[in-house]
Amino acid sequence: MAKVESGAVVVVVLVLILMACGLRVEGDGSDHRYKEGDHVPLYANKVGPFHNPSETYRYYDLPFCSPEHVTEKKEALGEVLNGDRLVDAPYELNFREEKTSRSICKKTLSKDEVAKLRDAVLKDYYFQMYYDDLPLWGFLGKVDRDKLDQSExxxxxxxxxxxxxxxNDNRVIEINVQTDPNLSVDITEDKEVDVEFSYSVAWRKTEIPFEKRMDKYSKSSSMPQHLEIHWFSIINSCVTVLLLTGFLATILMRVLKNDFIKYSHDEETLEDQEETGWKYIHGDVFRFPNHKSLFSAIIGSGSQLLALTIFIFLLALVGVFYPYNRGALFTALVVIYALTSGIAGYTATSFYLQLEGTNWVKNLLLTGCLFCGPLFLTFCFLNTVAIVYSATAALPFGTILVILLIWALVTSPLLVLGGIAGKNSNTEFQAPCRTTKYPREIPELPWYRTTIPQMAMAGFLPFSAIYIELYYIFASVWGHKIYTIYSILFIVFIILIIVTAFITVALTYFQLAVEDHEWWWRSVLCGGSTGIFIFFYCIYYYRARSDMSGFMQTSFFFGYMTCVCYGFFLMLGTVGFRASLLFVRHIYRSIKCE
Structure with a gap:
């Protein structure tokens, strides 16, 4: 078993090193060095409403000047998943070649084309391009409202x-786009319009080195006022952790110590006294939970997602996900999820057999589908919506086939191999107390000790430790801000794990203290309840902090965020259960049980 685990770790580490070396995007294989007059690659990417980041369309879906033969750039898996569809742009920006004003084409816009462009201007459509791998943006137009009559x-x-x-010398460092409202055409009325599209180019020398040309894109997230808010978030989280740690230390050191003394005294002098407290359910506390297969699958999937998150953070901390490294994050997510499926198979199967399960093959299938199943169904629905809208979010058949091949040739075999390794591990469940034949009756409990109120208490503290950082993450994923301070995010993630473990342990103790021995599922539900709080934050963010609208954007936001929250539920539920299991084993080893 140790050899299998160490071998898997070595494989994953090697793949991560290869990804760290190979995920950076190079422009057409060049070294980004040019001579005067050389062609510099310029690609038009996509257009879409500024406030709906998921609703993007191909550049030439709008009636721009297009060449006779549109050449599409071959894209990597991550770029396609990101919705990038790069094609040759209609501009020639040769190295250090200035142009005062050059016409692209003269075009007569039909009524339908005018209506289409007017709708795009109304929705604040933007365009995105890449010049020598540097991103650039611009708006298609503007709405000029009358100061006296806003309706006009x-x-x-x-x-x-x-x-x-x-x-700088022979390299491109920065590119900016400017539009002049005085050089515009009125498309207010539904009539044919003659328009001549043109452009101009100016070159300026700078002392900024090539290695720092991407720094401007990360400055927004590292400005002093933003860093101050980030550090406030960390301080808030640390204070929460310290208070919770002190609170739990009081419980574990004083209350448990008093319990140990009390129970030791009872054993010596008061053997006939009526049994109360957590000690006297020792015959039931390690009674295996109902629905063993589902329980084990949750622990397996949660362990895989935790490993996935940690590996993603490692790649981020070594600088793989620099700004506008197109598709690197999506590529890493797909590849690492596939490679870590062995962790899910091994954990779920070994734990299922420890719980005296019999049908480990069925458990393995459940583990493989527990997270991938809902994600796949969500993707099918959203991809259908994207196809109906003709958006770039709709994946081509070839990309879907590649993902299915990865799942069939990498994810599934590793899942099965992990399950076989878990089956052959022959580990037994370590319980310090023997389980009685018949379960004790659980006394009637007040409403605030039932599952839902306990979940609300368990999820609030971890969520309060991360909610400030959540805004910046949402503004990056579902907006146009850039997030680059991964070290701070990693600290917040560690704090989230610690707070989740501590609060779940505290609630498990209180549950056992009132002689409720059904703590297994409760620890998973309490630990994972932070995912439910994050989902409610999604609703708040959509309604109060964003300007997203439309069926497509709404379905993409809530569809994928529901999957993310579900993933958090599985991951943090696993953390909560593991912490509670260590705690329960510790306290029952510390007393003498008949």
């Missing part, structure tokens, strides 16, 4: 774009 508005389409490019 002019819809202006920008017809000229000015590119300002900074260079």
């Amino acid at each position: 508005a002019k819809y202006l389409l920008f017809k000229h774009i000015h590119f300002e490019i900074l260079y």
Whole structure:
């Protein structure tokens, strides 16, 4: 068993090293060095409403000037999952070649095309391009409203774009896009419009080194006021941890010590006294839970997701996910999830057999489908929505086939191998007390000691430790802000794990103290309840902190965030159960049980 685990760790580490070396995106295989007049790759990526980050479309879906033969750039798996669809842009920005004003094309827009562009301007459509792997954005137009009568508005389409490019020696350092409202065309009325699209280019020398050209994209998240808020979040979390730690230390050191003295005294002098307290359910506390297969599958899937999260953080901390490294995060998620499926198989099967389960094959299938199943169904629905909208979020058949092959050739075999290793581990459940034949009756408990109130208490503290950081994560994933302070996020994640473990242990103790021995499922539900709080925060963020709208964006936001919250529930539920199991074993080893 040890050899299997160590071998798996070595394989994962090697793959992570390879990914760390290979996930960076290079522009057409070049070294980003150019001579004057050389062609520099410029790709148009996508267009879409500024407030709906998931609702993006191909660049030439709008009636822009397009070449006769549109050349698409071959993209990696992560880029396709990210919704990138790169094609050759209609501009020529050769290295250090200035242009005052060059026409792209003269075009007569039909009524339908004018209506389409007017709707795009109304929804604040933006375009995104990549020049030598540097991202650039611009808006298609603006709505000019009358100051006296807000109901009257002019819809202006920008017809000229000015590119300002900074260079250092033979390398491109920075690119900015400017649009001039004076160089625009009125598309307010439904009528044909003649428009000439044009652009200009200016080059400026800079002393910024090539190695630091991406720094400007991460400055927004590391500005002093933002760092102050981030550190306030950490201090808030640390104070929560310290208070909770002190609270639990009081319980474990004083209350348990008094319990041990009391029970030791009872054994010597008061043998006939009526039994009360957590000691006297020692014959039931290690009674295996109902639905063993589902319970084991949750522990297996939660362990895999915890390992996945830790590996993603390791890649982030070594600098793999720098700003606009297109698709690196999605590639890492797919690959690492596939490679860690052996952890789920081994953990679920070995624990299922410890619980005296018999059908380990069925348990292994349940483990493999527990998280992937809901995620796959959600993806099928959302991909159908994206196809109906003709959005870039709709995955091509080839990409879907690649993902299915990864699942069939990597995820499933590793899951089965992990299950076989777990079956052959022959480990027995370590219980310091013997379990009686018949369970004790649980006394009637007040309402606040039932499952749902306990889950509410268990989820509130961990959520309060992370909610400040959640806003920045949501603004990055579901907006256009950039998050790069992964070290702070990793600290917050560690704090989340610690707080979840501590609060679940505390509630488990209180549950056992009132002679309720059904703590197994309760510890999972209490530990994972933070995922439910995160889901409620999703609702709050959507309604109060964002301007997202429309069926597609709403379905993408709640569809994928529900899967994320479900993943948090599995992961933190596993953490809560593992911490409670260690605690319960410890306290029952410390007393003499008949």
